[in-house]
Amino acid sequence: MSPKPMVRPGGRSARVQESVHAAVRELVGEVGRDALTVPMVATRAGVTPSTIYRRWGDLQELLSDVAVERLRPETDPADLGSLRADLDAWAEQFLDEMASPPGRAYIRDALLGDPDGTNAGRCSAYAAEQIDAVLARAVHRGEPVPESELLIDRVVAPIMYRILFRPGRLDAAYARELVTNAVYALQIEASARPTRAAAP
Amino acid sequence: MSPKPMVRPGGRSARVQESVHAAVRELVGEVGRDALTVPMVATRAGVTPSTIYRRWGDLQELLSDVAVERLRPETDPADLGSLRADLDAWAEQFLDEMASPPGRAYIRDALLGDPDGTNAGRCSAYAAEQIDAVLARAVHRGEPVPESELLIDRVVAPIMYRILFRPGRLDAAYARELVTNAVYALQIEASARPTRAAAP
DNA sequence: GCCTAGAAGCAACAAATTCGCGTTAAGGTG
DNA sequence: CACCTTAACGCGAATTTGTTGCTTCTAGGC
Structure with a gap:
């Protein structure tokens, strides 16, 4: 269900994950949480949208991930x-x-x-x-x-x-x-x- | 923000609101909550999607409305x-x-x-x-x-x-x-x- | 140094959302 | 009761977002 269970611990996957999380944090600060879109995050993170969709499903699950990290x-x-x-x-x-x-x-x-x-x-x-x-x-x-x-x-x-x-x-x-x-x-x-x- | 505060109490608006709520309840039972989409609800309710978007903003706010009603x-x-x-x-x-x-x-x-x-x-x-x-x-x-x-x-x-x-x-x-x-x-x-x- | 398989890229496609504009009909007014 | 005003709806085009099949890359194991 949650397509994020076991990210390969090191290497490219980890870099993508970190890059996407960072992009979310930056963009929440810049444009606000409500204006966020998956394509926007993807561009900032330097990945294609389909990568995000495949790994997190949708924006909400991604935000949930980032939020838990912050809590x-x-x-x-x-x-x-x-x-x-x-x-x-x-x-x-x-x-x-x-x-x-x-x-x-x-x-x-x-x-x-x-x-x-x-x-x-x-x-x-x-x-x-x-x-x-x-x-x-x-x-x-x-x-x-x-x-x-x-x-x-x-x-x-x-x-x-x-x-x-x-x-x-x-x-x-x-x-x-x-x-x-x-x-x-x-x-x-x-x-x-x-x-x-x-x-x- | 929530575009629903003052629904005109009677008449068409009220009919639309009731019709849309009913459509949501029916469809949740038929296809499940996760498969719901705004266009789908609109069709069932006999309304255009833009009506729903304008009045509720998005599917989540609509579902929130229906949920509170049920609670x-x-x-x-x-x-x-x-x-x-x-x-x-x-x-x-x-x-x-x-x-x-x-x-x-x-x-x-x-x-x-x-x-x-x-x-x-x-x-x-x-x-x-x-x-x-x-x-x-x-x-x-x-x-x-x-x-x-x-x-x-x-x-x-x-x-x-x-x-x-x-x-x-x-x-x-x-x-x-x-x-x-x-x-x-x-x-x-x-x-x-x-x-x-x-x-x- | 190869294999293998999971993950990312790419691109075309399908679906959802937004928007301008004309139309309808509540609710108020004289 | 006819008339006005205006919020709310319908329609359809334009835009954006989400999906999918296939290819390419690379981490981790032999």
């Missing part, structure tokens, strides 16, 4: 000494990047040209890896930690849902609030199950 | 006598509909051809309305209720996030779990703080 976090989450601080910082940065206009565009593109959900899965995996890294450090420090699934449901999901479905704005305070609630749930769980629980 | 809930949430029961039932049905293959397809389409987020906003509004209806009934019964924002963050968002980004399955137990946790948070809040009760 890949390039740095590990900062280590600020405590779970809470790490999560706050990570969530704020995550929200910032994802809710920014280019971030939103990348998310949309990634979902768009993705018939089988591969690219979407990759995006959620990136977030999960970052969270796992933070949790692993906390475990190493001896702190109690929540399930990473809980953090995905309570922090990542609401942010993404609002970005995709709701018009309103998102600020760092919201990210911290989500983290607070998630961690608060942890404290409850840790202290006692029944109705009454200690306040922080 | 509109057609019935009020059931009244089972308690907040908890109503929420459980609603969440299960919501998950069922959204996570089903056609549901996933509609969600994707709705997001896809939606440059300004109007249609996405409509989707989230549908869910919010349903939840508000459930909450309003609970308030009327004198039950303590959570903010509807909390339910959106804790129940709707995780479901939608998983549908869009994660490969795994979703079952009714997951929906109930989300509701449980959201309502559990309410109990904590209610016991730790004084207020927030009925005021219809």
Whole structure:
């Protein structure tokens, strides 16, 4: 389906892939994402359109590819000494990047040209890896930690849902609030199950 | 941008809109969503292609339109006598509909051809309305209720996030779990703080 | 240094999209 | 109720985009 599975790792194929990706990035900056066309990208990349059609199928899958590439976090989450601080910082940065206009565009593109959900899965995996890294450090420090699934449901999901479905704005305070609630749930769980629980 | 904002409410425009929507629904069933083309829809609807291009811009925006129409809930949430029961039932049905293959397809389409987020906003509004209806009934019964924002963050968002980004399955137990946790948070809040009760 | 096969180029073709312009018919007005 | 105004539709030509069969190239294996 996605005609891109195994690009020959080296050689001409790799050069073409890189050249096409670069062309997309340049042209998005120059003429805007909406004015892009496959022939335009092909010309800039110095390849024939049929090459792009054969390898990516259509413009959307190509853009999806490029978008996922850009959504890949390039740095590990900062280590600020405590779970809470790490999560706050990570969530704020995550929200910032994802809710920014280019971030939103990348998310949309990634979902768009993705018939089988591969690219979407990759995006959620990136977030999960970052969270796992933070949790692993906390475990190493001896702190109690929540399930990473809980953090995905309570922090990542609401942010993404609002970005995709709701018009309103998102600020760092919201990210911290989500983290607070998630961690608060942890404290409850840790202290006692029944109705009454200690306040922080 | 979306050339559909003010359709002349009655008369020819309305007939064309209905005819085109119907053509899309029929053809999706007959040839499949991926084989659809604008000229094909136009022929079936008895309209010229340029009409569709002028009014919807492209196939994606048209599909987005049709998808939102289909995502509109057609019935009020059931009244089972308690907040908890109503929420459980609603969440299960919501998950069922959204996570089903056609549901996933509609969600994707709705997001896809939606440059300004109007249609996405409509989707989230549908869910919010349903939840508000459930909450309003609970308030009327004198039950303590959570903010509807909390339910959106804790129940709707995780479901939608998983549908869009994660490969795994979703079952009714997951929906109930989300509701449980959201309502559990309410109990904590209610016991730790004084207020927030009925005021219809 | 050959083979082999996947990938890219080329070119002709088919299909989709855009556009100018004349026509139709909602909805408002006197 | 006849008349106007104008958004929306139809038509067809012009342009652009997407597809396909075949050839040529080259990476990777022997």
